[in-house]
Amino acid sequence: MSTAESLVQVTGLSVAFGPVRAVDALSFRLERGAALALVGESGSGKSTVASALLGLHRGTGAVVDGTVRVAGVDVGSASDAELRRLRGGTAAMVFQDPLSSLDPYYAVGDQIAEVYRVHHRASRRAARARAVQVLDRVGIPDAVRRSRSRPHEFSGGMRQRALIAMALACEPELLVADEPTTALDVTVQAQILDLLHTLRQETGMGLLLVTHDVGVAAGSVDDILVMRNGVEVEHGPVATVLGSPARTYTRRLLKSVPRVDVPRPAHPADAEHEPASAGVALEAVGLRRVFGRGARAFAAVDDVSLQVRRGEALGIVGESGSGKTTLGRMLVGLLAPSAGQVRREGVAVNGVRPDVQMVFQDPVSSLNPRRSVGESVADPLRARGERDPAVRTRVAELLERVGLEPAHHGRYPHEFSGGQRQRIGIARALAADPRVLVCDEPVSALDVTTQAQVVELLDELRRELGLALVFIAHDLAVVRRVSDRLAVMRRGRVVEYGQANEVYESPREAYTRHLLAAVPALDPDLAAVRRAERMEQRSLG
Amino acid sequence: MNALHGFAGFALRRTLGAVVTLLAISVIVYVVFYAAPGDVAQITCGPRCSPAQVHQVAEQLRLDDPLYVRYLHFLQGVVVGHDYSTGTSVEHCSAPCLGMSYQSDQQVTQLILAKLPVTGSLALGAMVLWLLFGVGTGVLAAWRRGRLDERILTGITLAGWATPVFVVGLLLMVVICGQLQLLPFPQYVPFTEDPEQWAWNLLLPWLSLALIEAAKYARLTRSAMLETLAEDHVRTFRAYGVGERAIVGRHALRGAVGPLIALNANDLGSLFGGAVLTESLFGLPGIGRELVHAVNVVDLPVVVGMVVLTGFFVVLANAVADVLYAVADRRTVLS
Numbered sequence: 001m002s003t004a005e006s007l008v009q010v011t012g013l014s015v016a017f018g019p020v021r022a023v024d025a026l027s028f029r030l031e032r033g034a035a036l037a038l039v040g041e042s043g044s045g046k047s048t049v050a051s052a053l054l055g056l057h058r059g060t061g062a063v064v065d066g067t068v069r070v071a072g073v074d075v076g077s078a079s080d081a082e083l084r085r086l087r088g089g090t091a092a093m094v095f096q097d098p099l100s101s102l103d104p105y106y107a108v109g110d111q112i113a114e115v116y117r118v119h120h121r122a123s124r125r126a127a128r129a130r131a132v133q134v135l136d137r138v139g140i141p142d143a144v145r146r147s148r149s150r151p152h153e154f155s156g157g158m159r160q161r162a163l164i165a166m167a168l169a170c171e172p173e174l175l176v177a178d179e180p181t182t183a184l185d186v187t188v189q190a191q192i193l194d195l196l197h198t199l200r201q202e203t204g205m206g207l208l209l210v211t212h213d214v215g216v217a218a219g220s221v222d223d224i225l226v227m228r229n230g231v232e233v234e235h236g237p238v239a240t241v242l243g244s245p246a247r248t249y250t251r252r253l254l255k256s257v258p259r260v261d262v263p264r265p266a267h268p269a270d271a272e273h274e275p276a277s278a279g280v281a282l283e284a285v286g287l288r289r290v291f292g293r294g295a296r297a298f299a300a301v302d303d304v305s306l307q308v309r310r311g312e313a314l315g316i317v318g319e320s321g322s323g324k325t326t327l328g329r330m331l332v333g334l335l336a337p338s339a340g341q342v343r344r345e346g347v348a349v350n351g352v353r354p355d356v357q358m359v360f361q362d363p364v365s366s367l368n369p370r371r372s373v374g375e376s377v378a379d380p381l382r383a384r385g386e387r388d389p390a391v392r393t394r395v396a397e398l399l400e401r402v403g404l405e406p407a408h409h410g411r412y413p414h415e416f417s418g419g420q421r422q423r424i425g426i427a428r429a430l431a432a433d434p435r436v437l438v439c440d441e442p443v444s445a446l447d448v449t450t451q452a453q454v455v456e457l458l459d460e461l462r463r464e465l466g467l468a469l470v471f472i473a474h475d476l477a478v479v480r481r482v483s484d485r486l487a488v489m490r491r492g493r494v495v496e497y498g499q500a501n502e503v504y505e506s507p508r509e510a511y512t513r514h515l516l517a518a519v520p521a522l523d524p525d526l527a528a529v530r531r532a533e534r535m536e537q538r539s540l541g
Numbered sequence: 542m543n544a545l546h547g548f549a550g551f552a553l554r555r556t557l558g559a560v561v562t563l564l565a566i567s568v569i570v571y572v573v574f575y576a577a578p579g580d581v582a583q584i585t586c587g588p589r590c591s592p593a594q595v596h597q598v599a600e601q602l603r604l605d606d607p608l609y610v611r612y613l614h615f616l617q618g619v620v621v622g623h624d625y626s627t628g629t630s631v632e633h634c635s636a637p638c639l640g641m642s643y644q645s646d647q648q649v650t651q652l653i654l655a656k657l658p659v660t661g662s663l664a665l666g667a668m669v670l671w672l673l674f675g676v677g678t679g680v681l682a683a684w685r686r687g688r689l690d691e692r693i694l695t696g697i698t699l700a701g702w703a704t705p706v707f708v709v710g711l712l713l714m715v716v717i718c719g720q721l722q723l724l725p726f727p728q729y730v731p732f733t734e735d736p737e738q739w740a741w742n743l744l745l746p747w748l749s750l751a752l753i754e755a756a757k758y759a760r761l762t763r764s765a766m767l768e769t770l771a772e773d774h775v776r777t778f779r780a781y782g783v784g785e786r787a788i789v790g791r792h793a794l795r796g797a798v799g800p801l802i803a804l805n806a807n808d809l810g811s812l813f814g815g816a817v818l819t820e821s822l823f824g825l826p827g828i829g830r831e832l833v834h835a836v837n838v839v840d841l842p843v844v845v846g847m848v849v850l851t852g853f854f855v856v857l858a859n860a861v862a863d864v865l866y867a868v869a870d871r872r873t874v875l876s
Contacts, residue, residue: 088783105792
């Protein structure tokens with residue numbers, strides 16, 4: 001073994017699951033202490049590569065070709081014992097969903113100690129002390145006490161910190177992070193990415209970051225490898241790949257990424273239409289919703305008043321737990337408010353109404369898998385008593401309107417991709433001829449290129465049908481892409497409410513500024529500046 | 542402090558629920574048995590009674606009162622007790638009084654108490670064995686999943702599940718007591734008299750009950766463990782080099798504890814109400830045999846008392862299971 005050997009050396013890696021080739025002849029290197037991001041949409045094979053680095057495909061039936069060397073160990077031919085030493089000891093992995101990635105039944109500290117004892121001869125007590133030490137290192141406050149908590153007693157961000165602590169326990173040379181911040185709020189995401197950055201500087205470990213989010217990659221790594229359908233599209237320094245991409249796909253991917261600093265593209269139809277003078281389509285007046293009783297009662301939405309005019313899009317942003325989904329459900333009438341009113345064209349309304357429809361987040365579970373999509377779309381039509389030839393014609397129109405084929409009527413949800421399923425959900429919402437469409441995280445489960453298409457469709461429907469749109473999302477950049485006006489929610493209240501461009505460009509509230517500062521920047525230099533600002537603020541606060 | 546409050550509230554809600562369930566059971570049982578056709582007074586008195594004598598018996602048993610009055614009377618007995626006149630003397634039946642046997646003039650409570658040690662010994666002993674066999678087999682099956690030995694093991698447990706207790710019990714008796722003469726034919730010896738003989742005599746009944754129940758536990762353990770093995774946190778520990786033995790033994794088995802508690806509570810509760818077949822087969826004087834006898838001679842207070850008691854044990858076992866479950870998985874209390 002020469003001293004010049006790379007930390008990770010992947011040569012001609014192919015991974016096949018049955019007939020499916022998830023990764024095809026991929027080669028790359030990662031030097032000691034360097035950071036590389038594998039970027040791609042779902043199905044690009046990026047997570048499969050990450051698993052291959054730790055030999056996690058062994059025994060699963062996947063066929064792995066090519067060689068993977070990590071810190072001098074040939075992962076493919078290593079013995080089981082060698083592989084166990086590599087896993088966690090030399091190369092540690094951090095997973096996407098921090099809740100399901102920890103055992104719910106054991107204390108967090110015990111789980112870290114267990115991993116430590118796999119790689120070191122240490123007493124239980126010493127391993128436990130090491131666990132507390134690394135938990136403290138990743139910024140878990142009161143680590144001695146919190147190490148005895150179970151994962152469900154931790155917040156999402158703390159769980160991810162705990163997983164990173166587990167990774168640190170054995171001082172690995174390589175950290176493999178598979179979508180480490182995808183399940184987290186934007187401010188927590190920034191904290192975790194900053195933590196990874198600091199740890200890397202201090203320990204000199206290499207980082208392989210797997211992510212679908214180009215922004216996350218931009219601020220965290222030196223090199224980027226863009227993948228698509230299991231093969232490399234483009235590979236190079238982050239500034240080059242993002243600044244002057246050589247390949248069409250990379251350019252398309254970058255173009256699809258919503259930008260928090262770019263306003264909604266102007267459209268001639270919007271200039272003619274004067275939303276300010278249009279009638280109010282939907283209005284919330286002093287809306288409040290309390291969950292629980294007695295001492296445990298808490299207001300998920302507290303005294304929220306806002307308006308959506310005809311043909312206008314109102315964006316509602318907030319972190320998880322801010323009450324935005326509860327508000328959306330009350331606007332549609334799925335949830336009765338504890339106090340306040342929902343007014344439709346100035347008249348107070350109760351319950352679900354055909355003219356206010358909802359588009360849900362998860363296009364998989366919000367369609368009945370046992371009914372054809374045509375029948376799902378036809379439901380609202382049949383509910384109001386329409387009969388067959390007319391229903392079929394209308395369903396065909398609706399499917400066409402959202403960019404699907406009328407011939408798709410008889411197919412089932414599993415035959416469609418995520419983006420297509422969300423189109424079906426939109427077609428179903430349109431079937432009732434609504435005047436208002438409330439979309440709750442309509443694109444957060446989709447890849448960026450698909451996301452851009454669905455957002456474009458919603459924008460088009462707003463303009464052409466004069467729909468009022470309520471667009472609820474945690475992603476500030478996506479919301480900017482659609483909204484005329486914006487409401488920022490925090491702990492059940494609207495903390496800032498105004499013209500979208502004004503709020504994004506000159507936010508009045510500290511909380512809004514804080515949120516905007518946490519959004520990953522696509523430009524690596526800007527990302528570094530933002531990071532420095534955040535770190536400074538944290539050290540002050 | 543807050544956790545304690547949450548836990549106390551949980552226990553209180555659970556207890557209230559149990560009481561309501563028991564009341565519902567008692568109403569249903571009472572109505573089913575006492576509203577059933579058949580002249581209880583005639584049967585109790587015997588075939589040679591004159592109509593006048595039958596009438597006298599009916600009066601004594603308060604059979605002329607409306608059903609709900611008798612039910613309330615029964616409830617009153619459970620809560621505060623009763624005084625029964627036997628003609629010459631007054632006998633006090635203290636709470637919880639389930640009534641008097643028509644046939645033997647004994648208090649139902651005392652009848653049951655006399656049989657409880659037998660049934661309890663049978664149930665608890667069998668439980669230890671079926672947990673040992675069942676969980677052990679299940680762990681082995683989950684560990685060796687998909688291999689030949691696991692398939693054979695799974696086949697055997699399935700066969701065990703499908704075999705009736707009287708077949709297993711008879712085979713055991715014929716082979717071990719008859720052919721090999723390793724053990725005497727079972728005969729109940731109270732634990733307080735001779736613990737050693739108690740255990741030897743109960744060994745065969747325990748084994749035959751446990752062999753059948755174990756199959757259920759093995760399958761539950763296996764499936765719960767396989768489910769856990771497919772979860773993300775197991776992937777985490779694999780990715781950190783934790784060995785397969787620790788993954789199966791610590792992490793996967795832990796996920797099976799909850800379902801095991803729930804199943805065990807149900808089984809133990811209903812066994813306490815009498816293992817009718819096993820007790821009859823081995824001639825054990827337990828609650829199950831007493832119940833069969835009471836049904837044969839239409840001794841309704843005994844039948845009702847025993848069915849309510851079975852209900853009580855099942856409800857109690859489930860309440861205990863819920864508390865244990867909450868201790869085993871702390872997320873339960875919170876939700």
